[in-house]
Amino acid sequence: MTAQPHRITVIPGDGVGPEVVRSAQRIIAAAGVAVDWEEAEAGAEVFKRGDTSGVPRETRASIERTRVVLKGPLETPVGFGEKSANVTLRKLFETYANVRPARELPGVPTRYAGEGVDMIIVRENIEDLYAGIEHMQTPDVAQCLKVITRKGSEKIIRYAFELARREGRAKVTCATKANIMKLTEGLFKRTFEQLSVEYPEITAEHLIIDNVAHQMAKNPVQFDVVVTTNLNGDIISDLASGLVGGLGFAPSGNYGDGVAIFEAVHGSAPKYAGKDVINPTALILSSLMMLRHIGETAAAAAIEDAVLVTLEEGKAVTQDLARQTGGDVEHAASTTGFSDSIIANLGRRPATVPSRADATPPASPATRRPSWAYGPEVSAAVERRTIGADIFLESWAAPGEAGPALAALAGDVLLLQMVDSRGTMVFPDTGLNPDAVGVLRARFVAREDGVAVSDADIAGLLGRVGERFAWTHVEKLHVFAGEPSYTKAQGQ
Ligand code: NAD
Secondary structure, rough: OOOEEEEEEEEEOOHHHHHHHHHHHHHHHHHHOOOOEEEEEHHHHHHHOOOOOOOHHHHHHHHHHHOOEEOOOOOOOOOOOOOOOOHHHHOOOOEEEEEEEOOOOOOOOOOOOOOOEEEEEEEEEEHHHHHEHHHEEEOOEEEOEEEOOOOHHHHHHHHHHHHHOOOOOOEEEEEOOOOOOOOOEEEEEHHHHHHHOOOOOOOOEEEEEHHHHHHHHHOHHOOOOOOOOOOHHHHHHHHHHHOOOOHHOOOOEEOOOOOOOEEOOOOHHHHHHOOOOOOHHHHHHHHHHHHHOOHHHHHHHHHHHHHHHHHOOOOEEEHHHHHOOOOOOOOOEEEHHHHHHHHOOOOOOOOOOOOOOHHHOOOOOOOOOOOOOHHHHHHHHOOEEEEEEEEEOOOOHHHHHHHHHOOOOOOHHHHEEEEEEOOOOEOOOOOOOOOOOEEEEEEEEEEOOOOOOOHHHHHHHHHHHHHOOOOEEEEEEEEOOOOOEEOOOOOO
């Protein structure tokens, strides 16, 4: 029993949220952990009251105080909010690390039962296509900016290595699409390679994300810790959940520098709301991650053992699991009944799988002050030159017409290097003939090698191009420390 109760913000959430959250709270209390819960609101009802963020000020204030949140799923009712309250919470508190363990559980049938799947997916949670920066370039052409930063990459990759070290895990796999997105996914991969040197006791490997999906479906036990960018992580963490029993069993933690939010992966399952039939395991496992986060490791191990005993014995089986195992769905355990069984099993050790009480991770080595490669001074010291600009245009003109017209507008400092359509060069003619979609990119570079192009040169160019074409956006072309800041077009 702890002397001082822990202060934790609890957000029961929508749909089945309150039922699964109450289960976890009851079990935590039964395990003897004293918690002073600050109950807070977010989600559907908040949106309906006209708060377009879905997260009221009092809830934010509570999280600022407690720094730890246990939350149920939140709904974004159609027509009431722009952004999901879940995403708002993640962004407000910069919980950059989404951690999703996928571990085989006894009594939960899967294709790989008995093989010992036990991996942790560490997903970057803020950047990438999820920054939500989207534009319609024309009425028919949409664009989403994929933002990957050195800082964001270093934070999540170091988080993954430190997690592996803390838990005594042997391998970290970095999963990217760096072969195609050489600058964005490539930055993540290069950062991983740089940081891996600081963790010599951990095997560091890089795999292309599509191969990770393939390998995970074929031979999942090979994975230990997997670190990856946001969209990749979204997909493969769900894949990993599917390998060990699915949504009813998938926990998660969202960790930031100051705040951590623990939640089940599943949504509000509205059709089961209030019926006391939902499987609470995912939220209970999430609450174990929370207990470990606040230092209640013994209680976490005891509860985890009780969950393992309950699943292993199969005396209390929730409807979803009964359906999967061909059991008696009609007489399946209720949410409350299943939670009562876990409470009754506190103090017991599982018979068929190792007890988590024995799996205490080795003491973490003294934390060294990490060296970071990002920061204003580091960035400012990089030798740089602007050598041109890409101008994107709304145009259906044939390349043979647009190319010469654009070349004639280049001026004295710049010349037209090429025109492309969706990344495939169409001028000068390469014989490639991609479908026209109404947007072209014109790449202008300095006429003379080594000459720096000024903002005034680019502004003048834009003015001239704007008189003949409708430009939609502009990207400067730089050389940073001798390396081009842009990729070539297909065929260039
Ligand atoms: P869902 O996860 O609620 O349901 C998907 C399916 O899985 C349903 O058949 C559901 O009945 C079943 N299921 C989910 N959890 C279960 C459990 N614990 N035990 C047994 N079966 C379970 O996903 P959805 O239907 O796409 O979304 C419903 C709502 O939840 C939406 O408003 C969505 O935006 C929201 N949502 C919230 C979160 C979150 O808060 N983190 C995550 C996902 C979805």
